[in-house]
Amino acid sequence: MKDEDHVAAMMEHSMMIAHVQEMVKRGVLPETLLDMPNYEIPGIHRNNNEPYEV
Numbered sequence: 036m037k038d039e040d041h042v043a044a045m046m047e048h049s050m051m052i053a054h055v056q057e058m059v060k061r062g063v064l065p066e067t068l069l070d071m072p073n074y075e076i077p078g079i080h081r082n083n084n085e086p087y088e089v
Contacts, residue, residue: 052071055069
């Protein structure tokens with residue numbers, strides 16, 4: 036097989052991230068696994084479902 040199903044890989048990785056986050060929240064896994072980078076932009080805040088404010 037020369038092609039990869041990129042959409043399936045993206046879905047699997049997203050589900051794995053959600054699973055790890057939930058297991059950390061429940062105390063099953065250590066918080067040290069939550070090492071994802073923070074891409075928030077300083078000075079821009081998000082209020083519920085409203086668009087970004089500058």
